[in-house]
Amino acid sequence: MTIRTVVWNEFIHERENPVVKEIYPDGIHGTIAAFLSTDQDFAVSTATLDEPEHGLPQARLDETDVLVWWGHKAHGQVSDEIADRVAARVHEGMGLIVLHSGHFAKVFKRLMGTPCSLRWREAGERERLWAVNRSHPIVQGVGPAIELPNAEMYGEPFLVPEPMETVFISWFEGGEVFRSGLTYQRGAGKIFYFRPGHETYPVYHNAEIQTVVKNAVRWAYNPVPAWKDVAAAPNVPADKAPEPLEVKGPRLHKAGEAGYR
Numbered sequence: 001m002t003i004r005t006v007v008w009n010e011f012i013h014e015r016e017n018p019v020v021k022e023i024y025p026d027g028i029h030g031t032i033a034a035f036l037s038t039d040q041d042f043a044v045s046t047a048t049l050d051e052p053e054h055g056l057p058q059a060r061l062d063e064t065d066v067l068v069w070w071g072h073k074a075h076g077q078v079s080d081e082i083a084d085r086v087a088a089r090v091h092e093g094m095g096l097i098v099l100h101s102g103h104f105a106k107v108f109k110r111l112m113g114t115p116c117s118l119r120w121r122e123a124g125e126r127e128r129l130w131a132v133n134r135s136h137p138i139v140q141g142v143g144p145a146i147e148l149p150n151a152e153m154y155g156e157p158f159l160v161p162e163p164m165e166t167v168f169i170s171w172f173e174g175g176e177v178f179r180s181g182l183t184y185q186r187g188a189g190k191i192f193y194f195r196p197g198h199e200t201y202p203v204y205h206n207a208e209i210q211t212v213v214k215n216a217v218r219w220a221y222n223p224v225p226a227w228k229d230v231a232a233a234p235n236v237p238a239d240k241a242p243e244p245l246e247v248k249g250p251r252l253h254k255a256g257e258a259g260y261r
Contacts, residue, residue, distance in 0.1 A: 091187030095220025100197030125173035
C-alpha cells in the first residue's frame with residue numbers, strides 16, 4: 001500500500017518572520033513532509049501557494065490520496081478555482097487533513113458551509129489535548145492527553161457543523177476549552193481538522209503531534225477508485241426507470257436534458 005500524500009503550505013511566515021524561520025527553516029510543509037516520509041507507506045511531496053496553480057493542478061490532485069493543508073496569512077490569495085478543485089476531489093474520495101489556522105481556509109469553509117469562526121489568544125499558554133475516544137485510530141500511539149507547553153489558544157464557540165466524531169478536546173491555561181480534533185465526511189472523502197500548529201511554537205517537532213498527523217493520513221486514506229461522477233445530477237428518462245412508468249403531467253425538461261445549476 002502506498003498513500004500518495006501532498007503537504008500544502010502557503011509558505012509565507014517562514015520567509016518573512018525570523019522566529020518562524022528559525023523553528024521551520026525548511027518551511028512548515030518541509031517539516032511535516034519529513035516526518036511523514038519516515039513511514040514507508042507514504043509517498044510524500046509538497047506544494048506551496050506561489051507555485052503555478054498553487055502546486056495543485058488537476059492532474060496532480062487526481063493522483064493524490066490525502067492532502068494535508070496548512071494556511072494562515074494568505075487564505076484570500078488562494079484562488080476560488082483551486083479551492084473548488086480541491087473540494088471536488090474531496091467529494092470524489094481524496095482525504096483532507098486541515099491543520100490549525102486552516103479552519104479559515106477557503107476549501108475548509110466550502111466543505112463545512114459555516115463561518116468556521118472561533119476565539120483566540122497568543123499568550124504562549126499551556127495546552128492539554130485530551131483524547132476523547134481512546135480506541136479511535138487517530139489517537140493510537142499517544143497517551144490519554146498531549147501536553148504542549150506553549151500554544152495559541154483557540155476557544156469555543158467553534159462555528160463548524162456537528163462532526164462525525166470529536167477526537168480531541170483541548171484545555172488551555174487561561175481556562176478556555178476547544179474541540180481540537182474533529183472528523184467529517186463529504187461525499188466519499190474523509191476530513192480531519194486538527195487544531196495544534198501555531199507557527200511561533202515548535203508544535204510539529206513534537207513526537208505525539210507527529211503521530212497524530214500520521215494516524216490521520218492513514219485514517220483519511222480511501223483505497224477505492226475515485227467517485228468521479230459524485231457531482232453528477234442525471235436526468236433519468238421515464239423509460240429507464242427501474243419499474244414501468246407512465247409519464248403524467250407537464251414537464252420543464254425534455255427527456256435526458258440537463259437540469260438547471
